[in-house]
Amino acid sequence: MTTTQDRVSELTEQLLKWRRHLHMNPEVGFQEHKTAAFIEAELNSMPGLTVTRPTETSVLAVLRGGQPGRTLLLRADIDALPIHEENQFEFASQTPGVMHACGHDGHTAILLGVARLLSAHPEEVPGEIRMIFQHAEEVGPGGAEELVMQTELMNGVDVVTGLHLNSQLPAGVVAVKPGAFMAAPDMIELTIQGRGGHGAHPEETVDPIAVGAQVVANLQHVVSRQVAAQDALVISITSFHSGTTHNVIPDTAEMMGTVRTFDPALRQKAPQLIERVVKGICEAHGATYDLRYQFGYRPLINTDWVAEQLREIALETVGPEHYQDAKPTMGGEDFSAYLEKAPGAYFNVGAGSEEADSHWPHHHPRFTIDERSLETGVRMLHAAALRLTLPGA
Numbered sequence: 001m002t003t004t005q006d007r008v009s010e011l012t013e014q015l016l017k018w019r020r021h022l023h024m025n026p027e028v029g030f031q032e033h034k035t036a037a038f039i040e041a042e043l044n045s046m047p048g049l050t051v052t053r054p055t056e057t058s059v060l061a062v063l064r065g066g067q068p069g070r071t072l073l074l075r076a077d078i079d080a081l082p083i084h085e086e087n088q089f090e091f092a093s094q095t096p097g098v099m100h101a102c103g104h105d106g107h108t109a110i111l112l113g114v115a116r117l118l119s120a121h122p123e124e125v126p127g128e129i130r131m132i133f134q135h136a137e138e139v140g141p142g143g144a145e146e147l148v149m150q151t152e153l154m155n156g157v158d159v160v161t162g163l164h165l166n167s168q169l170p171a172g173v174v175a176v177k178p179g180a181f182m183a184a185p186d187m188i189e190l191t192i193q194g195r196g197g198h199g200a201h202p203e204e205t206v207d208p209i210a211v212g213a214q215v216v217a218n219l220q221h222v223v224s225r226q227v228a229a230q231d232a233l234v235i236s237i238t239s240f241h242s243g244t245t246h247n248v249i250p251d252t253a254e255m256m257g258t259v260r261t262f263d264p265a266l267r268q269k270a271p272q273l274i275e276r277v278v279k280g281i282c283e284a285h286g287a288t289y290d291l292r293y294q295f296g297y298r299p300l301i302n303t304d305w306v307a308e309q310l311r312e313i314a315l316e317t318v319g320p321e322h323y324q325d326a327k328p329t330m331g332g333e334d335f336s337a338y339l340e341k342a343p344g345a346y347f348n349v350g351a352g353s354e355e356a357d358s359h360w361p362h363h364h365p366r367f368t369i370d371e372r373s374l375e376t377g378v379r380m381l382h383a384a385a386l387r388l389t390l391p392g393a
């Protein structure tokens with residue numbers, strides 16, 4: 001009798017082929033045409049799957065199991081980033097300026113692997129498994145939101161799960177946590193309107209750079225003096241543009257930044273806290289401002305019982321020596337859109353190692369994964385597919 005272990009091992013070579021093909025041919029969000037066609041063709045070669053395109057560049061495979069059970073959604077994101085790859089390996093990106101620098105090539109290969117394992121033995125599978133290869137995780141408002149709001153994908157789904165490979169965790173480690181896991185990534189854009197003039201005569205101007213510098217510094221007081229230390233909040237001004245030369249005080253300063261929270265009440269309050277600082281400083285110095293605040297993905301809050309089941313699955317699948325309780329991160333994820341509609345949990349699979357030189361951070365031009373993590377991902381999602389679909393799971 002072949003065990004799941006044997007079946008996954010037989011898949012290893014195929015997982016590498018899939019991942020490397022995708023890595024060589026990256027496409028950014030909403031433009032994943034070749035990627036979706038590739039996924040669709042692979043899924044169509046597996047027996048018993050119903051394969052459709054819920055949106056132009058997403059692919060859904062549905063497997064109806066041979067036993068009674070619940071409906072589970074498994075999700076992989078498929079998009080790449082507008083980054084020019086600096087890796088030299090032979091399967092590096094062939095598209096200049098576009099790169100799989102977040103590991104979504106790995107997520108896609110993993111879910112294809114799970115589809116192959118499940119479709120080979122549908123008689124063992126309870127309930128219904130929907131496998132969604134989601135477009136545009138990296139581009140707001142995000143592919144998940146579109147799928148959830150504009151398609152039938154979530155109708156009748158009882159539970160949802162998915163994973164992110166993580167180069168900052170050792171390869172093969174699985175990390176799960178109940179409750180708040182990833183932050184809401186909201187965005188600010190700010191224009192400070194001063195009055196330009198000669199660099200030698202600041203007294204005749206309203207200097208938007210000097211005012212902007214005060215704003216940048218004082219926004220950190222919102223974090224440290226106006227919000228309790230245990231209520232996580234990050235405000236980062238990540239772009240500040242003003243002026244053109246050394247002897248002209250410019251008219252305006254333009255800033256962009258990100259605001260990260262877990263707590264919905266704090267998230268709602270953050271725009272007022274920020275505007276109060278901007279308004280006060282601008283008024284004090286005679287400048288005016290235009291503040292634009294845009295809410296991004298929701299915070300990702302794992303359902304406790306699903307996280308607990310995934311923890312048990314991890315302990316059985318990779319063993320206690322490769323299990324960690326995950327730490328919450330201020331990163332954002334549009335997986336949170338599915339969790340608005342059904343209980344579920346998201347988890348991490350470690351992909352970092354010295355041997356694979358895969359400790360580079362996500363979104364870095366040298367980012368890569370230790371490919372052994374693909375097998376870990378398949379084992380986890382395959383076990384989750386058989387467990388979370390059990391009646392009464």
Ligand SMILES: [Zn+2]
Nearest residue numbers: 102138362363
């Ligand atoms: Zn990313």
Ligand SMILES: [Zn+2]
Nearest residue numbers: 102104137164
């Ligand atoms: Zn990602």
